[in-house]
Amino acid sequence: xxxxxxxxxxxxxxxxxxxxxxxxxxxxxxxxxxxxxxxxxxxxxxxxxxxxxxxxxxxxxxxxxxxxxxxxxxxxxxxxxxxxxxxxxxxxxxxxxxxxxxxxxxxxxxxxxxxxxxxxxxxxxxxxxxxxxxxxxxxxxxxxxxxxxxxxxxxxxxxxxxxxxxxxxxxxxxxxxxxxxxxxxxxxxxxxxxxxxxxxxxxxxxxxxxxxxxxxxxxxxxxxxxxxxxxxxxxxxxxxxxxxxxxxxxxxxxxxxxxxxxxxxxxxxxxxxxxxxxxxxxxxxxxxxxxxxxxxxxxxxxxxxxxxxxxxxxxxxxxxxxxxxxxxxxxxxxxxxxxxxxxxxxxxxxxxxxxxxxxxxxxxxxxxxxxxxxxxxxxxxxxxxxxxxxxxxxxxxxxxxxxxxxxxxxxxxxxxxxxxxxxxxxxxxxxxxxxxxxxxxxxxxxxxxxxxxxxxxxxxxxxxxxxxxxxxxxxxxxxxxxxxxxxxxxxxxxxxxxxxxxxxxxxxxxxxxxxxxxxxxxxxxxxxxxxxxxxxxxxxxxxxxxx
Numbered sequence: 001x002x003x004x005x006x007x008x009x010x011x012x013x014x015x016x017x018x019x020x021x022x023x024x025x026x027x028x029x030x031x032x033x034x035x036x037x038x039x040x041x042x043x044x045x046x047x048x049x050x051x052x053x054x055x056x057x058x059x060x061x062x063x064x065x066x067x068x069x070x071x072x073x074x075x076x077x078x079x080x081x082x083x084x085x086x087x088x089x090x091x092x093x094x095x096x097x098x099x100x101x102x103x104x105x106x107x108x109x110x111x112x113x114x115x116x117x118x119x120x121x122x123x124x125x126x127x128x129x130x131x132x133x134x135x136x137x138x139x140x141x142x143x144x145x146x147x148x149x150x151x152x153x154x155x156x157x158x159x160x161x162x163x164x165x166x167x168x169x170x171x172x173x174x175x176x177x178x179x180x181x182x183x184x185x186x187x188x189x190x191x192x193x194x195x196x197x198x199x200x201x202x203x204x205x206x207x208x209x210x211x212x213x214x215x216x217x218x219x220x221x222x223x224x225x226x227x228x229x230x231x232x233x234x235x236x237x238x239x240x241x242x243x244x245x246x247x248x249x250x251x252x253x254x255x256x257x258x259x260x261x262x263x264x265x266x267x268x269x270x271x272x273x274x275x276x277x278x279x280x281x282x283x284x285x286x287x288x289x290x291x292x293x294x295x296x297x298x299x300x301x302x303x304x305x306x307x308x309x310x311x312x313x314x315x316x317x318x319x320x321x322x323x324x325x326x327x328x329x330x331x332x333x334x335x336x337x338x339x340x341x342x343x344x345x346x347x348x349x350x351x352x353x354x355x356x357x358x359x360x361x362x363x364x365x366x367x368x369x370x371x372x373x374x375x376x377x378x379x380x381x382x383x384x385x386x387x388x389x390x391x392x393x394x395x396x397x398x399x400x401x402x403x404x405x406x407x408x409x410x411x412x413x414x415x416x417x418x419x420x421x422x423x424x425x426x427x428x429x430x431x432x433x434x435x436x437x438x439x440x441x442x443x444x445x446x447x448x449x450x451x452x453x454x455x456x457x458x459x460x461x462x463x464x465x466x467x468x469x470x471x472x473x474x475x476x477x478x479x480x481x482x483x484x485x486x487x488x489x490x491x492x493x494x495x496x497x498x499x500x501x502x503x504x505x506x507x508x509x510x511x512x513x514x515x516x517x518x519x520x521x522x523x524x525x526x527x528x529x530x531x532x533x534x535x536x537x538x539x540x541x542x543x544x545x546x547x
Contacts, residue, residue: 026439028459030261030306032132033297034090036152037290038083039272039317042430047280047322047417048287054338062295063311066432068440073315073447077111079426081315083151083272084163086447090314091127091155093451093464101151101169102127102159122529124159124472124536126464128454130176132263134471134524135462139255139262141180142173143247143293145230145286146269148185148222149173152314156265159472159527159536167491168509172525175511177202179220179262180254182212182247183269187227196512197222199519209240212250218257223247232270232282233289235350244268245292252300261306263458266293274347275317279408280417282347283320298434305436308457310450313429319420327416340414343372348407355403360384373414382406471524475535478542486528486535493528495535499547506537515545 045061052058073086076095085096088103095114097105104123107116132138142153149170151163158172166188173181174193177200186206197204202220205211212223225241233243242250248266255262268290274282294311301307323329328336346354351370358366363383364375375383386406412419433440441453455464475484475495484497495506504520506513508528513520522544527536538544 026453026456027435027437029308029436029457031138031256031263031301031304031308032128032261032454032457033264033266033301033307033309034128034454035266035268035290035294035297035309035311036087037268037271037287037311037313038146038152039275039315039424040268040287040290040313040429041275041316041318041320041425041427043320043322044271044275044283044287045430047284047320048291050322050334051284051338051342052288054334055342061291062298063291063432066298066309066311066434067430068433068442069431070428070444071312071431071447071450072428072444073313074113074426076105076114076116077108079113080424081426082163082424083314084155086314087152087155088125088127089447090312090450090454091129092125093448093455094125095447099163100161101154101163102156103161122161122531122534123468124527124529126468126471127156128451128458128464129156129178129263129265130471130524131455131460131462131464131467132458133177135460135467136458137258137260139179139258139260140176141178141251141255141262141264142183142267143180143244143251143264144183144267144269145233145244145289146184146267146273147188147228148181148183148224149188150185150229150269152267152269153181153183153265159525161529161531171509172527175509175525177220177511179258180251180264181222182224182242182251184224184226184228184230186224189224207240209238209242212242213246215250218254221254223250229270229273232274232286232347232349234281234285234345234347235353243292244289245296248293249296252296256300256304266297268293272317275320276422277348277404277408278318278412278419278422279348280320280412280415281341281344282349283318284341285347301434301436307434307436308440309434310441310454311432312450316425316427316429318422319418319425321418321420323416324418332416337416340372341417344411345370348404348411351407352404355383355407356387371411371414373410375410379410383410469539471538472527472536473539475537478537478539486533493530493535495526495528495537497542497547499542502547504541504545504547506535506541508535513541513545515547520545 073081075085082098085100089095102125104120106121107118129140133140144153149166154169157176158169160168170188205223271286301309367375383406386403486495493508497504504515511522511525
């Protein structure tokens with residue numbers, strides 16, 4: 001496996017001949033924090049900066065002093081990235097296909113942008129987060145505004161070829177025994193997960209902001225708000241849902257108790273959601289909420305002196321621009337560009353939730369209350385006619401005649417922001433970084449190099465390929481010569497091994513096996529892939545189980 005990972009370092013040089021650099025020796029640090037504003041094109045960053053200036057809430061962004069380069073982030077077989085493979089590459093060092101969560105991609109030679117080994121398809125790949133816990137005893141955490149098994153958090157802490165299979169991804173995150181998980185997704189928590197939390201000392205707080213704020217413990221903590229993703233920051237009720245900044249500060253407070261240090265990933269998840277919908281005020285205010293979390297992290301890092309921080313999007317989205325055809329171009333004043341959008345008191349999503357319960361004869365009044373826009377009769381008709389066209393997939397808001405997009409179209413007509421797409425885009429994304437010794441990447445880098453930098457900053461003594469080989473070995477190799485079988489029980493594949501009158505049961509997507517009914521901690525999650533009917537598990541599982 002070493003050979004296959006080495007190919008990617010070479011591919012970075014071949015594919016990006018003008019790649020950036022960082023000091024050959026990167027001093028390892030105690031703590032590493034990765035911050036990802038999901039789906040953030042550079043136009044959103046610029047707009048957020050101008051928005052703050054117009055509204056006199058600051059002349060710049062918290063991340064501005066740390067800007068140092070740009071990143072090409074892409075799938076293994078496509079220049080336009082998907083959240084699952086892009087952050088997976090940051091975490092594993094391997095570019096992957098759309099839908100892949102920390103999983104080696106299937107080779108497609110006619111499309112592949114980097115060399116792939118077809119025999120490695122579907123192989124789970126160890127992430128930086130997992131290595132931090134397994135190799136160094138560090139605490140680990142995820143802070144997001146989406147549901148916790150969504151693509152980016154899953155990329156750090158789970159493995160599967162299909163990012164949408166929460167039934168297999170969510171338990172892996174639970175059984176990976178993270179110290180902190182804050183975000184959304186209460187509807188996804190199962191009784192089995194709750195039982196595991198009870199057994200490993202994890203406190204679970206659900207829809208209780210007060211309990212979250214009053215938590216003063218030192219143990220593992222999950223705090224989830226809402227059934228799935230959190231409300232957009234502009235629509236958020238602070239009494240019920242903490243901000244990304246607040247959750248980040250709480251995570252730092254808990255994680256910093258570990259003398260070995262920690263690895264933390266913080267995601268501004270819903271910048272991407274707003275970009276898919278072409279919701280300009282959503283993009284801007286979500287990014288500012290993310291930048292507030294950056295402020296909290298940098299305050300901690302500079303004071304702590306043992307923390308490295310990498311801040312970068314996973315990909316662009318929507319082609320967001322300040323200025324579009326039909327506006328004044330270079331003659332547009334700050335007022336022209338940011339006056340109207342600053343009047344918007346809720347995102348289109350927030351306005352939609354209000355208008356759905358508003359009597360038709362009051363829609364004009366309510367809409368003006370939140371936007372300062374006087375609706376025409378035709379616009380009211382458009383909103384009412386699209387009311388019943390619900391859209392369940394947030395990535396398709398701008399591609400359907402649904403109520404939210406009807407609202408967005410009206411809001412956007414009154415601004416000068418442009419959008420080229422309702423989907424992801426392939427332009428380079430920004431790179432910002434901090435290292436207490438100044439050892440940070442600069443210039444233009446590829447996604448694989450971000451992983452290389454993270455591994456050096458973590459100071460791993462064992463490479464990710466070597467660790468992958470140890471904890472994600474194929475069951476046929478590990479159990480050669482033994483009697484075993486695979487069956488489905490309670491919707492989960494279960495591997496049963498018999499030896500010396502003892503029976504070992506290994507459930508997929510769990511880190512706990514059972515020897516004659518007694519639990520055995522495997523130290524890492526197991527993964528089952530139906531495409532090749534293979535369990536991936538620790539190569540020393542028999543020793544761990546005492547077989």
